[in-house]
Amino acid sequence: xxxxxxxxxxxxxxxxxxxxxxxxxxxYTLTHSDETGELYLTIGLDYAVDQISWMRDxxxxxxxxxxxxxxxxxxxxxxxxxxxxVSEIRDKIFxxxxxxxxxxxxxxxxxxxxxxxxxxxAPIWIYFGSKDPDYNSFEYWGTPADYA
Amino acid sequence: xxxxxxxxxxxxxxxxxxxxxxxxxxxYTLTHSDETGELYLTIGLDYAVDQISWMRDxxxxxxxxxxxxxxxxxxxxxxxxxxxxVSEIRDKIFxxxxxxxxxxxxxxxxxxxxxxxxxxxAPIWIYFGSKDPDYNSFEYWGTPADYA
Numbered sequence: 001x002x003x004x005x006x007x008x009x010x011x012x013x014x015x016x017x018x019x020x021x022x023x024x025x026x027x028y029t030l031t032h033s034d035e036t037g038e039l040y041l042t043i044g045l046d047y048a049v050d051q052i053s054w055m056r057d058x059x060x061x062x063x064x065x066x067x068x069x070x071x072x073x074x075x076x077x078x079x080x081x082x083x084x085x086v087s088e089i090r091d092k093i094f095x096x097x098x099x100x101x102x103x104x105x106x107x108x109x110x111x112x113x114x115x116x117x118x119x120x121x122a123p124i125w126i127y128f129g130s131k132d133p134d135y136n137s138f139e140y141w142g143t144p145a146d147y148a
Numbered sequence: 149x150x151x152x153x154x155x156x157x158x159x160x161x162x163x164x165x166x167x168x169x170x171x172x173x174x175x176y177t178l179t180h181s182d183e184t185g186e187l188y189l190t191i192g193l194d195y196a197v198d199q200i201s202w203m204r205d206x207x208x209x210x211x212x213x214x215x216x217x218x219x220x221x222x223x224x225x226x227x228x229x230x231x232x233x234v235s236e237i238r239d240k241i242f243x244x245x246x247x248x249x250x251x252x253x254x255x256x257x258x259x260x261x262x263x264x265x266x267x268x269x270a271p272i273w274i275y276f277g278s279k280d281p282d283y284n285s286f287e288y289w290g291t292p293a294d295y296a
Contacts, residue, residue, distance in 0.1 A: 049208055050225070054204045054225070056200070056201075
């Protein structure tokens with residue numbers, strides 16, 4: 001697995017979010033540049049729709065309340081161009097890049113995990129969103145600690 | 149201007165939003181099918197990122213607090229394919245389709261405007277989001293009453 005280069009990660013905290021709070025409502029928008037390999041993480045109360053490109057190759061994540069401990073729900077948009085071959089390729093690329101994306105979120109928001117150590121053990125659920133049932137899925141991908 | 153055909157508009161209210169509440173935090177995601185001309189309006193506390201296609205031709209809107217009366221902030225993503233010609237075309241298409249989109253939001257959420265008649269006079273500000281300064285702009289587009 002490709003490892004995160006912290007020098008290539010930029011993090012932006014938007015209005016209403018600090019490095020510590022809130023948990024519920026905290027949303028991550030992770031985008032990247034194919035050219036430079038730079039990663040851009042925006043942490044806010046909303047997804048950074050201004051950062052989501054026409055490629056829709058961003059990774060979105062948010063903390064969702066669940067019994068005693070919230071879980072981290074991650075969302076990727078698998079479809080493209082109404083074409084199942086494109087969905088197949090995008091599905092493969094997301095699966096290859098998601099470990100790095102999770103590492104970027106875990107590292108980019110590391111002070112938050114220091115303040116909320118329980119959340120390092122929270123489940124990560126990834127929703128691969130597709131109209132094609134072959135690619136539409138909801139999967140357990142470990143915990144943030146696995147990507148620390 | 150093309151007029152809204154109410155039979156071609158589907159409206160979905162998501163968790164946390166009713167036809168009356170809330171004002172602040174209420175978000176609209178409007179998408180469409182080029183093939184059928186159907187419009188899909190999702191009203192929720194978040195943008196419906198699952199409804200935003202790789203084309204990024206959706207219209208997003210939300211109520212933003214401002215002094216005595218909130219305003220409706222609308223957002224469209226002008227860029228595509230890192231190409232200023234594509235941005236020029238997309239900008240033109242959005243400008244052509246926005247009156248219909250605003251009519252769809254106003255009609256789709258009509259009970260909300262009945263309960264909050266002041267909001268029919270609220271300003272609508274449209275943010276055309278682009279990295280190209282020629283297309284990046286923030287413009288006043290009247291009030292919801294203009295699209296009723």
